[in-house]
Amino acid sequence: MDPLAETLFLDIETNGDRLLDIGALLGAGELHDRALNKLTPLIARANYVCGHNIVAHDAPFLAKKAGTTLFEGKSLVDTLYWSALLFPEKPYHHLVKGYKLHDEDAPNDPLSDARLCKRLLQELIGAFHALDAPLRSIYHGLLHRRPGYGGFFALAGGQYTAAGDLAAVIHAYFGDRICRSADLSHLITGRPVELAHALALVSTSAASILQAWVVKQLPWTDEVLRLLRFATCKDPGCGYCSNRLDPKRALREIFGYGDFRRFDGEDGMGVQEQAVRHALGK
Numbered sequence: 096m097d098p099l100a101e102t103l104f105l106d107i108e109t110n111g112d113r114l115l116d117i118g119a120l121l122g123a124g125e126l127h128d129r130a131l132n133k134l135t136p137l138i139a140r141a142n143y144v145c146g147h148n149i150v151a152h153d154a155p156f157l158a159k160k161a162g163t164t165l166f167e168g169k170s171l172v173d174t175l176y177w178s179a180l181l182f183p184e185k186p187y188h189h190l191v192k193g194y195k196l197h198d199e200d201a202p203n204d205p206l207s208d209a210r211l212c213k214r215l216l217q218e219l220i221g222a223f224h225a226l227d228a229p230l231r232s233i234y235h236g237l238l239h240r241r242p243g244y245g246g247f248f249a250l251a252g253g254q255y256t257a258a259g260d261l262a263a264v265i266h267a268y269f270g271d272r273i274c275r276s277a278d279l280s281h282l283i284t285g286r287p288v289e290l291a292h293a294l295a296l297v298s299t300s301a302a303s304i305l306q307a308w309v310v311k312q313l314p315w316t317d318e319v320l321r322l323l324r325f326a327t328c329k330d331p332g333c334g335y336c337s338n339r340l341d342p343k344r345a346l347r348e349i350f351g352y353g354d355f356r357r358f359d360g361e362d363g364m365g366v367q368e369q370a371v372r373h374a375l376g377k
């Protein structure tokens with residue numbers, strides 16, 4: 096069976112502690128009601144429950160009202176998490192206002208937002224399939240057990256398990272785009288979600304800073320990025336660090352000069368270049 100047909104798309108409107116309205120889609124069925132007991136049988140029938148910011152907001156809110164077993168055995172898929180990962184260059188995706196999904200032209204309606212969520216998921220699946228195969232495996236390795244991320248792989252269809260050690264797969268795929276001395280095994284175990292978002296940024300040339308949502312919700316991502324790109328290792332075989340700290344390259348790229356200035360009577364490396372290399376620790 097198509098896993099999308101077993102996916103409940105869900106959006107709720109709340110006001111503080113009050114549940115104001117529910118919108119949900121499951122297969123061809125639709126729900127627009129404020130009664131929670133209309134929603135619970137739909138959740139019971141679904142294998143996947145997909146929503147925007149569902150892990151941090153909708154699911155805990157509903158579990159508080161209907162009991163902690165409400166989502167037991169269900170795989171939560173959060174389109175907010177996957178938007179941040181797959182559209183690192185689009186911090187404000189056109190469907191997304193803040194942490195909620197809204198159709199700009201429609202009045203606040205959780206059913207139309209649940210439909211938008213389904214469309215966004217389909218768009219995310221398309222973006223995921225457009226990634227290089229090793230990157231899909233890397234995300235699978237880091238995220239398949241994480242709430243909000245894991246169920247997505249089944250919805251996307253296909254097999255994404257990486258062949259071999261994940262740290263080696265990441266180094267092979269990213270090559271000189273990250274420091275080769277970075278202790279990936281440590282990050283894979285301790286900060287897999289942050290590592291995935293840091294690698295998402297490295298993988299795109301269209302963005303150079305982490306988006307606001309990632310900075311706020313996953314503050315360790317910045318530290319992970321620093322370990323990948325600003326640790327300045329001394330390994331002469333590290334293409335990333337030697338390129339980044341190559342003084343002649345910096346001179347060319349930043350100041351537009353082909354070489355350091357040589358003063359009268361200087362042979363070999365001039366004092367200017369020596370001073371810069373000394374400052375860089377080279």
Ligand SMILES: [Zn+2]
Nearest residue numbers: 274328333336
């Ligand atoms: Zn390095």
